Amino acid sequence: xxxxxxxxxxxxxxxxxxxxxxxxxxxxxxxxxxxxxxxxxxxxxxxxxxxxxxxxxxxxxxxxxxxxxxxxxxxxxxxxxxxxxxxxxxxxxxxxxxxxxxxxxxxxxxxxxxxxxxxxxxxxxxxxxxxxxxxxxxxxxxxxxxxxxxxxxxxxxxxxxxxxxxxxxxxxxxxxxxxxxxxxxxxxxxxxxxxxxxxxxxxxxxxxxxxxxxxxxxxxx
Numbered sequence: 001x002x003x004x005x006x007x008x009x010x011x012x013x014x015x016x017x018x019x020x021x022x023x024x025x026x027x028x029x030x031x032x033x034x035x036x037x038x039x040x041x042x043x044x045x046x047x048x049x050x051x052x053x054x055x056x057x058x059x060x061x062x063x064x065x066x067x068x069x070x071x072x073x074x075x076x077x078x079x080x081x082x083x084x085x086x087x088x089x090x091x092x093x094x095x096x097x098x099x100x101x102x103x104x105x106x107x108x109x110x111x112x113x114x115x116x117x118x119x120x121x122x123x124x125x126x127x128x129x130x131x132x133x134x135x136x137x138x139x140x141x142x143x144x145x146x147x148x149x150x151x152x153x154x155x156x157x158x159x160x161x162x163x164x165x166x167x168x169x170x171x172x173x174x175x176x177x178x179x180x181x182x183x184x185x186x187x188x189x190x191x192x193x194x195x196x197x198x199x200x201x202x203x204x205x206x207x208x209x210x211x212x213x214x215x216x217x218x219x220x221x
Contacts, residue, residue: 029116033062033178037204039075044196045084047097054079056105062206064113071109071124071167075202078102083138084193086154090147096139098155098193103132105200107184109167123168128186131160132193161192169202176208 039056060073079101088096109126135155137148169182186198 029064029066031064031176031208032210033064033206033208035060035062035073035180035204035206037073037075037202039077039200039202041077041201042199043194045082045194047083047085052079052082054082054103058105060107060204060206067114067116068110068112068124069122071107071111071126073105073107073109075105075107075200076102077105084195086151086158086193088147088150088154090144090150091139096137096143096147096151096154098135098151099138100132100135100159100193102134103130105130107165109165109184111167111169118173120171120173121168122171125167126165128163128165128184129160130163130186130192130194130198133159135159135193155193158191158193161189163187163189163198171206178206180204180206 037058037060039058041054041056042051043054044051054077056075056077058073058075060071063070063072081099082101083097083099085095085097087094105128107126107128109124111122111124113120113122115121137143137151137155139151143151163186165184165186167182167184169180171178171180180203182200182202184198184200184202186200188195188197
């Protein structure tokens with residue numbers, strides 16, 4: 001009788017522990033999360049040899065399935081006196097210096113989430129489009145119309161580019177909420193105004209507002 005009682009007690013305790021964990025997993029899987037986030041980007045340019053900082057605010061969607069998810073994000077970045085060079089054969093120096101204050105980043109990343117729990121690590125890859133806005137020349141003097149035209153053409157070529165992205169992150173889940181921190185790496189490109197690799201650190205809060213799958217039930221009468 002005592003053995004039966006102990007077994008029954010063990011089953012009850014296991015059920016009490018397992019039920020919240022299963023409920024938490026069910027809450028996380030197959031959800032459409034809305035995120036708010038802030039970011040810090042580290043970068044270099046031909047005129048700025050030391051690492052520079054750009055700061056961003058943005059939002060994202062994280063659409064989860066069983067052991068992974070699709071991350072779609074937008075960030076508005078802000079710079080403090082960012083400068084770079086574009087080639088210009090008509091300039092006495094062979095280049096033209098340019099400056100900008102803002103840019104926009106769109107990201108699409110597929111993440112794998114190996115294990116579900118309170119703390120979750122996720123890794124993935126995808127692509128990002130980085131579009132630098134409001135680029136202007138800083139060259140002193142009065143360049144000719146032809147020289148200025150070449151500079152503007154080079155600015156248009158080099159102010160927007162698509163990049164491959166390697167990314168990872170960690171999140172702390174509390175019910176339908178998750179506090180997260182991410183890292184994104186984008187490789188260097190000499191065809192972009194930011195010629196170095198780009199390192200982006202992001203932190204934010206996400207909340208599940210809808211299901212990412214539609215469940216339908218049918219019955220016979």
